[in-house]
Amino acid sequence: MGSALHPPDHRAPADDPRTPSDVLPAQVRAAFPALAESTETYLDSAATTQKPGAVIETVRDYHAVATANAARGTYPWATALTQQIEAVRRRTARFVGAAHDDEIVFTAGATAALNAVALSWGLTALDDGDEILYGPTDHAANVHPWYLLRDTLARFGRRIELVPYRVLPDGRADTTDIAGKLSRRTRLLTVTHLHHVFGALNSLADIEDRIPGRVVRCYDCSQSGGHLPVDVTALGADFAVFAAHKMFAAPGTGVLYCRRRVHSALRPFLPGGGTDADLTADGFEAGRMPGLLEGGTPNIPGILALGTALGVLESFDMATIAAHNRALTLRLIDGLRPIPGLRFLPGPAQAADSTGHGILSFTVDGITAADLGFVLAEYGFLVRTGTHCVPGTAMDRESVRVSTHVYTGLDDIDRFVDRVRTLAEELS
Template sequence: MEFSPSRPDHPAPVVTRSPEFPPAGLFPPQVRDSFPALAEAGEVYLDSAATTQKPRSVIDTVRNYHASATANAARGTYPWATALTQQIAAVRARTARFIGAGDPGEIVFTAGATAALNAVALSWGLTALRDGDEILYSPADHAANVLPWYLLRDTLARFGRRIELVPYRMTPSGRADSADIADKIGPRTRLLTVSHLHHVFGGLTALDDLRDRIPDRVLVCYDCSQSGGHLPVDVAALGADFAVFAGHKMFAAPGTGVLYCHRRVHPDLRPFLPGGATDARLTTDGFETGRMPGLLEGGTPNIPGILALGTALEALDSYGMPAVAAHNRILTRRLLDGLRDVPGVDFLPGPGHGAGDTGYGIVSFTLDGISAADLGFVLAEYGFLVRTGTHCVPAAADAETGSVRVSTHIYTGLADIDHFTDRVRALAEEFV
């Protein structure tokens, strides 16, 4: 469609706020000063589900690695190398504590959450799955938690093993439908994979009501790309066998991820990226695998990325993850309150269809009369940076309009949300 947006200086209507949203529980605006990209920016960044802004300490960590005592870890006995080896071991231990893992040996550093999910498919699925086995998944999940299972199915079929991918539904509140999952767990189910916090819908899935009905033979894989760094995550409490995290969505640098592998699955894992530093060796009979986590960490690691992850986790611990989650819940409610009565706004599944104190900083919606892409462009003209489109969901790839996704973090304030909803209201008056 063709349209002429209002001039950026066109004032939005003044909306009286409900008094039921006190500022208590929010981080002060001064927290933005720790994030250089935001400290003096005029834009309002509302795309933290795509990537978070980086605190100054993380930026300094990356810079310091490249500027001082650059070396390779676990490759030498000179001080620069041994110091890095010890630092990476410390980051591994900190990561284990941060996500509630029982042992640092359950923590594998990867190139990202996508690499971590593919590692599950390649290091476990290729050898553990048998003809007729099943994987339960959601077609509404991120491509990184859908496409690896399709590639796995295709690869196994080329060797005469046929596995089934069984889809399950999502609820209007944006969570995995536990009742549907329970109905579809069968005698050949071997893996159940779920998004802990859905990247579009913002619904939180913990499978609490299913825990006692999932047989031991069914492994559970959580995609924690959105929950990590946004709310407390305890992989032991979740009953996870696998869990993946994206460092760049938790204040760290791109190119670093975490794969959690519960100790019980270690005997079933094979190297998926063998090379230097892989804990494996050649024998007279061929190839012998070693121990975790080196088993899955072949090649030179992303050393500055791993060090930056350690600094990011230190920053998150200093803020307190319960406080981070509370901040995002308050902002989510404020956002819903501001958008709910805007003419033409339609919420996707998620907190917009829930009740009470729901939501952890992700809300997606459409506006009648304008495509999501066009709306995102206009909002950017007014300084609001949001994600638009189908958000890497393969099942929605052919959708004509997609949606607008708003996502927050501790550097987002009530004023940011209020100004945003005022602007959407003003645009709705033009297009609806």
């Protein structure tokens, strides 16, 4: 067993007959202090992941040892932090599959990153009559910025259209509908890579040859980042956003991937100290990436924590984590399906093939999702309930969402299923 600072290699040997789900949880829970000290079963990793001891120590060490500002001084404490942040940028680029380090921008979170796309690209790149294709059941962070962008541009006489696309019964974005709605005015196509309620994985690969080169593609990878392998280059993304706190790191830090082909169209969205730009006699002249979009003092402990978190994720191996979550999801579906009165939302339970990525949502007849979540918490099962930040009336019902990660075990799933079955039987 490794220490909390240095997790062991958790991958099963090639000749080990056990699945990752048999091997992993018993070996890793001790590396997450909140889990090691708790009797509850945490099933809300889509909201935020638990933090390894190594990440906690990284945040503590920044505040306790050689605290300074990065890129602001020439003394050793400051220069060391500057170098460390650039090292995290390089590591992040490799982790998400970016071709170049300058395509990685650190933000205050995934929500801030999506708003940065609207403000740094949308305000200046979109013309009157242009269109944005979006998923109305996506997280509010991937819907509200486009509505605000439309309203802001309208105040200056530019009218853009927001065009919603359909969702299939298995929770995936309907790429046939997307392809049919692409027009000569389409400038942005935004999609959630892994849906935060449905747990469905989206790709535009099957309509790749039907998407014109002028269409900028934006992926919300808030749920896929840190839960399964992500390669933004393979996705064909121009923009992609990640939430560090869903990747074992601390809240208040996000990643915005900006493909080099869009760099020339970007303007600062948060100009200030550190922004790569110049004031000239003729006005404001934008500089180079990523400094162009990184004004102000960064969240230094958050960025350092992200670097540590990526190391922890890599020690587990992302393919192994994805296989683990798939096994847990299938076990959950098989256990819940026979329960009377239980209804699945769109997602892996409706898919034709055996798939799953650690997110599943459902309701039970005779009890509200909020009440069911409260009762489950009384028995030690921590789940998310509600409409899960889907805006407006796009989500027609509240639900219970179960979400897993590498520290979740088959035993957790089995005990959870037993409890839901007992409650459903009592209600019926």
